[in-house]
Amino acid sequence: MAVEKTLPKGQRVSIKDIARAAGVSHSTVSRALRNSPLVNAETAAYIRRLAQEMGYTPNILAQSLVTQRTYTIGLVVTSIADPFVDAIVDGVEALATREGYSVFLSSSHADPGREIAVVEAFHRRRVDGVIVLASRVGSLYTERLQELGVPIVLINNQAGGEYVYSVSADNLGGAREAVCHLLELGHTRIAYVGCHFRPPSNRHRLEGYRQALNRAAIPYDPNLVIHPRGFSDLENGQQALPHLLEAGATAVFCYNDRMAIGLINAARDHGLRVPDDLSVIGFDDIEMSAFVTPRLTTIHQPRYEMGRRAMAMLLALLAGEQVQDVVLPTELIIRESTAPPRSEP
Amino acid sequence: MAVEKTLPKGQRVSIKDIARAAGVSHSTVSRALRNSPLVNAETAAYIRRLAQEMGYTPNILAQSLVTQRTYTIGLVVTSIADPFVDAIVDGVEALATREGYSVFLSSSHADPGREIAVVEAFHRRRVDGVIVLASRVGSLYTERLQELGVPIVLINNQAGGEYVYSVSADNLGGAREAVCHLLELGHTRIAYVGCHFRPPSNRHRLEGYRQALNRAAIPYDPNLVIHPRGFSDLENGQQALPHLLEAGATAVFCYNDRMAIGLINAARDHGLRVPDDLSVIGFDDIEMSAFVTPRLTTIHQPRYEMGRRAMAMLLALLAGEQVQDVVLPTELIIRESTAPPRSEP
DNA sequence: CTGTTAGCGCCTTCAC
């Protein structure tokens, strides 16, 4: 009876169409398609074959409307074009896809306004959960986040809060390890170049720096701790050079690789040689680090794994399980930018 | 009048709830919320205020179900952790967000199977359109893509097809410009190191190389054209070195920056100096290029703009407008890795 | 201007 006209394009085949073609009710089709045992095996097979032939593609939107589950998550990053971010996104996406979730990606450009706008948009789309990467936004926002009633996991952000879960790298331990490496090489005038616009992680790395010095019984010298006020990491690295020279540093631990690279470039322009005249160690182990000259010694953050773990945590939360915050270990990667201090003339 | 009980969490306020609270029908609420003129201004204002107070967030899924428009697009990339990809994603996302679209991001890892799986997933979610980035997948797949009945735009992929639209960089012109630069510096033994697993763009860049030589009346020497068979770009760059030396090249145009960097590293390990002993020029202008030593001379691709244009094209397509494929101009970025050939001893 | 009625595509009791 049904008119078998080929639908022009964007073939909107629904379970009703299949039901009509199969001479059953749409309930039965629905069951068959979800492999429900409550349906005759043969008719189920027939229905599935029919669905296949008719080019049926389930409409997840409709499903979601009734099940109240969208199987989507929202991922907020500061900027996609950040070499630190990409591997994390990769990790999130890989696990999400494997588990049947799709991910909405949006960048906030570190603008609080945009960041909450993004979250609101995610909410309108009824994402099942949200992952926020390296947000610099504070409490006012995580508060709103929690109102949404969906689980949130934060990566690299210690912004605390009752219903906020987090995964991050071991900033403290990593920093300690970096400075220990410098100490073991024989340095005693070791500087730290920090980042003023990432307070929490900066605090931890600075603390690691202090702990390492402390253990080596080297007194803390405020002149060796610098927080440039520029906007970009590279710029900040460059700006730090004169202060370092003045303070008589022979080695520097930089908040991150980009700063380290900026510093190294500035040093070269200034006629200094790294590591001969100045040892430099970074943090993050971004891809570029292995290709600059000299190749940068740094602290590796397991970024892909951080993404995976964040997604895994979200999945657990969605399954109603209990979860604990995770802190992933870092790893010292020794390359060419660090060496023993030059013996005095 | 309305009971102001705070809903526990995941406050599922619907237009019906608002209707009840306001003493009107849900149609009126719907109209008021969409700023329809068919509603008394006062009651509309009241309703909107009420919605605000009750913490209402429209459910786009439900809207989409009836309007048949999801305001989502799917973006397929080979790998997110590719420095070439990120800026493009950024460009797509920026415009999409501005226009009220959300973007699903998925990576295919250059696996045809995964790539079509991703597209199927997008289809189930009823995305309004799809953007595919640098797909190495061929016709069988774009065919299926078109069956979906949603507009597709391809970035950096010449795979042709009736209903396929594309935006790409001017590979031919860029390559010509790269080689011209080398010619102008005085080189005559100029090599090309190509990429065997990106046939279309490789063909264009090789053709640009030939055209440039041709215009300079320099005969084409097959020994100077190398296509390493390794898997990674860096590796391929390294592998090319011995052949280049053997062929007596004084300058090399590499398919992309990563190859160029691999080649430069190999050259250094081999005791050669770039650009003194060998001039090297890349293609892409990835971020790293400005930080390696020597800083890499290269051909810039306007990646962010490519992303934007692709999204703009999709938007136009969704608006039913006619569109034309776009080819964006490249730009020669002269840095430190190219110089005149050394005068013979 | 506003309410009523349908229905988008699907899942889910609840009877048969």
Next chain:
DNA sequence: GTGAAGGCGCTAACAG
């Protein structure tokens, strides 16, 4: 096993 009926949240005629 299977069908009928109701509803997820929302928009869109169609009457008033």
